[in-house]
Amino acid sequence: MKDIKDLSAAEAAAELERIAAEMSKADIAYYQKDNPYLTDSQYDELKRRNEEIEKRFPRLIRSDSPSQKIGAPVLSAFKKVPHRFPMLSLGDVFSIDEVEDFVMSVKRFLNTSENIVFMAEPKIDGLSFSARYENGIFVLGATRGDGITGEDITENLKTIKEFPQRLNGIFPDVLEVRGEVYMKKSDFFALNKKYEAEGKKNFANPRNAAAGSLRQLDPKITAERNLSIFAYTWGEVSERVWNSQADFFNHLREWGFPTNPLNNLCADIREIENNFQHLMETRAALDYDIDGVVYKVNDIALQERLGFLTRTPRWAVAHKFPAEQAVTAINNIRIQVGRTGALTPVADLEPVNVGGVIVSHATLHNEDEIKRKDIRIGDSVIIQRAGDVIPQVVRVLTDKRPADSKEFIFPDKCPVCGAHAIREEDEAVRRCTGGLSCPAQAKERIIHFVSREGFDIAGLGSSIIEDFYNEGILHNPADIFTLEERNDGSLFAHQKSSVLHLEQREGWGKKSVENLFKAINAKRTISMPRFIYALGIRQVGTATARLLAKHYGRFEKFMTEMKNKETGPLVTIDGIGPSMATDIVEFFQEEHNLNIIERLLKEVRVEEFIDDSAADSPLSGKTVVFTGTLQNLTRSEAKAAALKLGAKVAGSVSAKTDFVIIGADAGSKAAKARELGINILSEEDFLSMM
Numbered sequence: 001m002k003d004i005k006d007l008s009a010a011e012a013a014a015e016l017e018r019i020a021a022e023m024s025k026a027d028i029a030y031y032q033k034d035n036p037y038l039t040d041s042q043y044d045e046l047k048r049r050n051e052e053i054e055k056r057f058p059r060l061i062r063s064d065s066p067s068q069k070i071g072a073p074v075l076s077a078f079k080k081v082p083h084r085f086p087m088l089s090l091g092d093v094f095s096i097d098e099v100e101d102f103v104m105s106v107k108r109f110l111n112t113s114e115n116i117v118f119m120a121e122p123k124i125d126g127l128s129f130s131a132r133y134e135n136g137i138f139v140l141g142a143t144r145g146d147g148i149t150g151e152d153i154t155e156n157l158k159t160i161k162e163f164p165q166r167l168n169g170i171f172p173d174v175l176e177v178r179g180e181v182y183m184k185k186s187d188f189f190a191l192n193k194k195y196e197a198e199g200k201k202n203f204a205n206p207r208n209a210a211a212g213s214l215r216q217l218d219p220k221i222t223a224e225r226n227l228s229i230f231a232y233t234w235g236e237v238s239e240r241v242w243n244s245q246a247d248f249f250n251h252l253r254e255w256g257f258p259t260n261p262l263n264n265l266c267a268d269i270r271e272i273e274n275n276f277q278h279l280m281e282t283r284a285a286l287d288y289d290i291d292g293v294v295y296k297v298n299d300i301a302l303q304e305r306l307g308f309l310t311r312t313p314r315w316a317v318a319h320k321f322p323a324e325q326a327v328t329a330i331n332n333i334r335i336q337v338g339r340t341g342a343l344t345p346v347a348d349l350e351p352v353n354v355g356g357v358i359v360s361h362a363t364l365h366n367e368d369e370i371k372r373k374d375i376r377i378g379d380s381v382i383i384q385r386a387g388d389v390i391p392q393v394v395r396v397l398t399d400k401r402p403a404d405s406k407e408f409i410f411p412d413k414c415p416v417c418g419a420h421a422i423r424e425e426d427e428a429v430r431r432c433t434g435g436l437s438c439p440a441q442a443k444e445r446i447i448h449f450v451s452r453e454g455f456d457i458a459g460l461g462s463s464i465i466e467d468f469y470n471e472g473i474l475h476n477p478a479d480i481f482t483l484e485e486r487n488d489g490s491l492f493a494h495q496k497s498s499v500l501h502l503e504q505r506e507g508w509g510k511k512s513v514e515n516l517f518k519a520i521n522a523k524r525t526i527s528m529p530r531f532i533y534a535l536g537i538r539q540v541g542t543a544t545a546r547l548l549a550k551h552y553g554r555f556e557k558f559m560t561e562m563k564n565k566e567t568g569p570l571v572t573i574d575g576i577g578p579s580m581a582t583d584i585v586e587f588f589q590e591e592h593n594l595n596i597i598e599r600l601l602k603e604v605r606v607e608e609f610i611d612d613s614a615a616d617s618p619l620s621g622k623t624v625v626f627t628g629t630l631q632n633l634t635r636s637e638a639k640a641a642a643l644k645l646g647a648k649v650a651g652s653v654s655a656k657t658d659f660v661i662i663g664a665d666a667g668s669k670a671a672k673a674r675e676l677g678i679n680i681l682s683e684e685d686f687l688s689m690m
């Protein structure tokens, strides 16, 4: 990668665009699908490079830049909760030098040489919540969402044992407590074990398990999972009766909230450093994941003087732990074939303990990565596990390389079915061309079909699918819905040999087979976004599936248009680009895909998509124009919020405009709106609509 100081403006712009796209994809995977594919350190590295390029080329800052966003976009099925005070995020630093810079900047801002005391709090790796109490009674719970609007999780929070529904002691009339919901490592392992026994897909890490458990439309599911909380800050309060963060923690405990026992006041940078070292050394033994330490100016009066930058407080910072690393050997390099035929190299490692977790595999990403890092079988390597996701190889210790080691030759044939594996010009991955005749792809397609965001069929885990496929019981997703009739001998009296008798399988019984059929039959009616997602079209995740459902309303309409080979209408959908459009249309040109869909539609009913998210909004169906500088939102956040409210956003004012939303220093557009007698909204009006 080029040094930032050597980048031309054009190169910088291209790179900022690439990073924005990459991080937005990663955000969706992380926040909406609870299924991250970048490690924390890869993510941080992208964020940091983005920041540095922006520092050199401030003119090139994009409205969709990761530096302009706070967090996760809001999922639409939950009721929305606007935050009276935005739920902000924290700036990250990665070394003690940077912490010192932060302390200096605090002092400089306050124009003081006096010592400042900081509260050092372990940074809990969960997801933040807000809980509003009126007269000591819990009335409203929300996730952070995008920081401006969260999701209503009132009922879900109530199911958490440690969560106080009524405050003890003396409390302000209105009090919004904020903190982190997390899953203990022990509860996470137990949950995954249970899931494995039930044949369900495991959660990747405690954070994803916590997110997946909390953001359940059915709070009964939240109640079944053990979640925990730590409280650490506040939002709206009618009267603040604490003067320091330490004092606030005392109140939190009095009111009945769990606070982290490792929160620790630090008098100077030496104590900050010791505290950090100590937590880094002991974190593996904690029963919850932490990914750094948060430092907050302890004195609230000073916090108030320091105030906020656009998206982060000036009085706090997050000091992130470096990724955990270890040295081990590569025993073998294997190629895995995924649902879309992608060949992914995986290293089998000599098992090694990395920060309390035994690691025996690492992803090698793709063939270029192997070449770039010159990774060979037998090499000693440094591997790294960044809190979650799949471990990766950082670099090879070439001085330890065996003399006879050979370069790894990436196969040009699929190791599973033998078909040619080709690499498109602009792609990093090589793909098997075998399609569904490749057993690996066919199996992965079925696994994806029943996955949590797809048909979500409990009891059909990947090992069962693997067995059923190998035994010819399941060839494709449509076969799932004929399992019951094929299992029932009476339907095939003349064809006794083909009766499945699943109840006679080892480890199975009448009850488990009944349960499986029950789980399958429960999914004979399915929502349109889930159905589209489950088909496994390349690049189409849950967010895109939803966009398509919203645009077309009925699956049959969508399919008819797709069969006509037109990518044109697809790219008019905000959020779908040309490459995705091509993948979608190509999917519907394949005869075997159409056959499977046709068979599926005989077995399941795909519901019409009714988007009720914006139905009762005053902006629904209206055309709005933004002008001037908004104080609380970036332009792209405002635009996204307006779209969510069902509005169309236009660039210029005309007779067709319904509303003009005016920020500071609005110019000619505001004047034109007044001239045309168009409704004018202030930023506040708009925020209250949100």
Ligand code: IVH
Pocket: 088, 089, 090, 091, 121, 122, 123, 124, 125, 126, 127, 128, 144, 180, 232, 233, 294, 313, 316, 318
């Ligand atoms: S304070 C304005 N304290 O880190 C400050 N956040 O990067 C608001 N987090 O969204 C946050 N432990 O989810 C704070 N002790 C702690 C925390 C903490 C974990 C998370 C939280 C927040 C994110 C910010």
